[in-house]
Amino acid sequence: MEKGGGSDGTPISIEELDKLRQVAEKARRNVIKMLFYDQTIHVGSSLSSIEILTTLIFKHIRTDSSLVNKDWLILSKGHAAPALYAVLAEKGYIKEEELWRIQDITGLLQGHPETSIPGVDMSTGSLGQGLSFGIGVATGIKMANGSGRVYVVMGDGEQDEGEIWEAMTHAVVRNLDNLIAFIEMNNFQLDGSTEEIKPKNFLPKVWEAVGWKVLNCDGHDFISITNAINEAHKAGKPVVIFAKTVRGKGFPAIENTHKQRSSPDDARKYLLNA
C-alpha cells in the first residue's frame, strides 16, 4: 500500500500531475467498465467526483495508525461510491478484480460506502449525514490534540437536507480549522436540474454569512483543486470549497444530464474510443 500524499502547501509537480491524470483516467474507465457488470450503479455522480477523490486520496490524505493523526475522507454523497472504489483500487486498498463484483451478493463493494470496505471512513448513503459526522471526528481530533484533518465531499442536491444547515452553524461555533468540505456543483439532482427543483445559486453567500471560509475550484482540474486545498489549510477556520463539476464528466452518453445510468453498449463504445 502506497503512503498517503501529505505534501502540504507544495505546488503540484509535473510528475505528480501526470500521476494524478493517470489515476483519474484509469478510475474513470473503470467506473464506466463497471457498467458491464451492474447497470444500476450511479455513473453520472461518480464521474463528477473522480478528480476530487483522486486529488484527495493521492495527494492530500495522510495515513496513520492513530485515529486522530490520520486524515479522514467522508463521501457524504455516497452514491458516488463507484468512483471512490475505483480510486481506492488504484491506491491498492481494493483489488481491481473486486471492482467487477460491485453490488454482487458475495462481493465486498456495496452500492453505497460501508466501513467494512478498506479505505472507507464512514458508512454513508443517506444524504446530509456526512458533515455532522465530520464535525464529530474533527472535534474528537482536536480534543485529543491530534493532527488529523477531515475532508467531507457533498453534492449540490444534498444541500436540500436540513441537517446540512444544522451542521453548517455547528462547525463554525466549534471553530474547526481541520475541517474541509467540498460541495460539488454539477447542477443536477436525481430528478432533474437543481435550478428547477431547488435553487442552489445562493449557497456560497449563505456559507460565507454563517462564517465559513468559502473557496472555489474547477472540480476536474487537479491544479485548481490542489490550490484550493492548500489555501484551505491556511484558513484557520472551517472551509467549504465549491467545486464546479460536470455530471457524467467524460462519458458522452450521459455527460451533463441528470442521468445516472447508461448501457453496456455505450460503455463499450467509450472504452474502445477513449
Next chain:
Amino acid sequence: MMQGNIYSMRETFGRLLADLGDKNKDLIVITADVGDSTRALYFREKFKDRYFNIGISEQDMVNFAAGLAAVGKKPAIVNFGMFLMRAWEQIRNSIARMNLDVKMFVTHTGYSDHGDGSSHQVLEDIALMRVLPNMKVIVPADPKDIERSLPVIINEERGPLYYRIGREYSPPITVGQEYEFKIGKAYVIKDGSDLAIMGAGVVLWDALKAAEELEKLGISVAVINLFSIKPIDESTIEYYARKTGKIITIEEHSIYGGIGSAVAEVTARRYPVPIRFVGATTFGRSARSQRDLLDYYNINYKTIIRETIDLLK
C-alpha cells in the same frame, strides 16, 4: 436519590452521570438545548470541556456523536425521547449501521411530560429502537434501577444503547430488592404461580399494586421487571409462561411494537400462552400529572386486576 420525599428519575440520572465523568475521561455529554430539563447540566458544571449543547438540531447531534465515537470518545446523548426520534434515520444509518459506541439517554418519555401534551409524549420509541440491529434498549423502573444500571452501562457496555427514563414521577418499586443489573437479564421482583405480570418502567408500581390486591383474592401473581428490553431475557419469560400459563404485559408505551410485543414474540416461539396487553393505543394529551394520564388511559393496576379476573374465568 431523595429530594425531600420525592424520588426523581431525571435528578438521579443527572447527578449520577456527572459522578461517572470523574473516572471516565473520554465520556462526553451532548444535548440539543435541553441540558437543564434533562439534568445533563450537572455534567457541565463539572466538565465544561466535555459538554456540548448542539442547539436545537437533533440530526446534527446524532451524527456529531457518531463522529466522536469513531475517534474513540464515549459520547452520551442526553435528550427528550420524543425529539431524538426526529433523528431516527440518523441513529439507524450512522450509529447502528456502523455499530458505534454511542449511548442515548432519553428523559420525558411516556406520559412523564404530562403538561406539554401529545407532541412531547413519546409512546413509540421502544418499538423504533427495538427494530434496529446492534441496538440495546434499557428501561429502568425507578431511581434505584438507575443507580444499579448507569455505572455498568457507562463503565462496561460498548456499542449503541438506548436508555429510557421519565421526568419526576417515580414511585419506589425496586427499593430493598437485591439484584445487580446485567444486560439481557430480567428480574423477578415478586414471585407467584397463577399469573405473571411483565413490564418495565414506572408502571411496574401498578403491577405490584395489582399483585397485592389479587393476593387478597387468593390469586398468586409474579411481577417481572424486564429491565433489558433488548436483548430480552427469553429464559425467564419462558419459565414464567410455563409456570403460570398466563401473562399480562404493562408498559407506558404503545402496545404496538413495544414491550408486550417483545414478550409475545418470545412466548410465540418458546411457549405460547394467553397474553393481555396493557399500554397506550393512541396519542396522549395534557394533564396536571403523569398519574392522571396513566389512569385516564387505563394503564394502571385497576386494568390489570380486571384483565386478570377475565383471564382466569
